[in-house]
Amino acid sequence: MRYCALSFSHRKTPIELREKIAFNQEDSFAFAKKLKDYGAQEVLLVSTCNRTEFYFYAESIEEMIAKTLKELAEIKKISEEVLSANAEVYQEVEAIHHIFCVVSSLDSVVVGETQITGQFKSAYKIFFDAGLCNKALTRLMHFAFKCAAKVRNQTEISKNSISIASVATQQATRFQIQHNLPKKALVIGFGEMGRLSAKHLLTQGYEIMICNRDQEKIKKFILENPKEGYKISSCVFEDLQKILNFYPFVFSATAADSCVISKEMVQEVEFKRFWFDLAVPRDIEHFRDEKIEIFVVDDLNQVVQNNLATKRENMHKAYQIVGIATMEFNQWLQNLDVEPLIKEIRELAKQASMKEIKRALKKGYIVPDQQYSVEKILHQAFNTFLHAPTQKLRDCVNKQESDIILESIKSFFDIKGEGVLLNAYKCEYETPVK
Missing domain, CATH: 3.40.50.720 (NAD(P)-binding Rossmann-like Domain)
Incomplete structure (x- = not known):
């Protein structure tokens, strides 16, 4: 499964075409449901005055793009060639970087305006509540909103912003x-x-x-x-x-x-x-x-372009923040595999066992000749104790709440620092943009 974005925005798509492919809320639901039927595991559709964009989490990006363009052409009565010529496609890391830029208002007509962040929060809430996007896009949106907040708070790009x-x-x-x-x-x-x-x-x-x-x-x-x-x-x-x-x-x-x-x-x-x-x-x-x-x-x-000159320095810093956020998100995704977590928990158990064996030897509770036997007993005891929890962990990987479970366990055992998605499924969508 991979992330993908299909974009029709002010950057490349003229307003005459943007207005033809704009969606109201009811139609966006119907269209997104068709895309799920076509193979997208999760879909988010955002339609504003400056953009209509489709975000997917799907196995075959090329197939999803082709099916989306075909369906869009049929519904909106526009040729696929025209749509394809005016679209921008972002895949995997590019898609992640793109959505971070958009939500942080670096891709807006008015750079630094906060309206787009609120529009994405509203769209995400509606699509999440409708069951059209779940764990994968929640992860992405959670980091995108955090990135947007950092851009607002660590630069002056939104100071005296215009809309x-x-x-x-x-x-x-x-x-x-x-x-x-x-x-x-x-x-x-x-x-x-x-x-x-x-x-x-x-x-x-x-x-x-x-x-x-x-x-x-x-x-x-x-x-x-x-x-x-x-x-x-x-x-x-x-x-x-x-x-x-x-x-x-x-x-x-x-x-x-x-x-x-x-x-x-x-x-x-x-x-x-x-x-x-x-x-x-x-x-x-x-x-x-x-x-x-x-x-x-x-x-x-x-x-708007005339006002950008005063924001150049802040834009440079904002893009640095987006780049770092993109890298952090990819690293975090790589750390979501449950097997390394299970391995770390077992290693912690082993370290605790060896520490107590050394202490027992020092105190004279056991003699050196008994060390190997005690190690075997403790090893077997921890294997027995951890068997059910580790099996539960493996079973939860594909569940919607898996991120919260994994992050909570990391937090309990102090593994790999901060748990970043402990409240993931509100995803800040109820937090007003200041």
């Missing part, structure tokens, strides 16, 4: 000043990206209207942001047509499978408008209008 939402807000403010527009913005959709957009807009002094199906989310947000001077109002999706044309700035980030704003909804107004489509698939239909400028996530990349 796509903050970059869009900065752009909006630049246009607001340039065209002398009122600070009024419409936020459509209120998932993580929508909330981030709203926070950044409020901080910049915008009056915002939040358009979302779930009004309870908005009420909770207003209660959590009671700052004096904040102007927040809300409406339901059914009102979008009526209010769309009153706002010079629109930030759209829904989870819809198709566009929520079409050309037919646009009415002519006197002021210039700037719309930021932060969703994949895109929320805003592609059309031309002299008074409307539409920006998608890939359009904001240049702004």
Whole structure:
């Protein structure tokens, strides 16, 4: 069994293709179940605005990649050739290094943003609870989250970090000043990206209207942001047509499978408008209008690149941390074999026996001529005592809880230091990203 990653990201895959292969939660489950039927022992699928990636633990990587591309082509109605040309494949150590980089936000459009770590924690939790990923991917994700925490804590890569939402807000403010527009913005959709957009807009002094199906989310947000001077109002999706044309700035980030704003909804107004489509698939239909400028996530990349210069030194240190974490994970995997553990326990028993025999000789409890016989008796006694536990250890190797059992035993006997997975199966997915 080996680790593998199949990636469609902003690095190589254009947004026009990324939006076609994006998955919602329900569809991602169905697709992952098919991949398990095709031979993947464990599967994790992560789909964000910048990437759709498949992580496998499987016996034949080449076969899994071929089957995934074929199934993806059939479901999404895209040719396998196009998919293959725009995909990146990572195997074994490369796959481990890749996921550590992604979770640590070194592969993000906005290097250092913490949103991707939270997205992976959410995806892992959902897939683990659904039984689609278990021991092998839990091991990988556990180390990936630890690596991300080290990158955040040991570098300044996330200090004053920016996000796509903050970059869009900065752009909006630049246009607001340039065209002398009122600070009024419409936020459509209120998932993580929508909330981030709203926070950044409020901080910049915008009056915002939040358009979302779930009004309870908005009420909770207003209660959590009671700052004096904040102007927040809300409406339901059914009102979008009526209010769309009153706002010079629109930030759209829904989870819809198709566009929520079409050309037919646009009415002519006197002021210039700037719309930021932060969703994949895109929320805003592609059309031309002299008074409307539409920006998608890939359009904001240049702004982000300009901010990278100040992070170069921290990125170098962050990649060192990722490299060390990759090496440590591989070494840890190699130490998971139960036979060396059994051998070490037997060796500890032997050392204890010899220590007591020497003590008995010194104290005169036995004479030298009896040493060999006593050694044989103690050796047989420990063999009898350890027979059942060692058999249990061998039996547990393929069970989900084996990592916890092995690490606990190492901890009890003080073998090879710290037990790193004693609480593995929450895998930090309930720990908020600071």
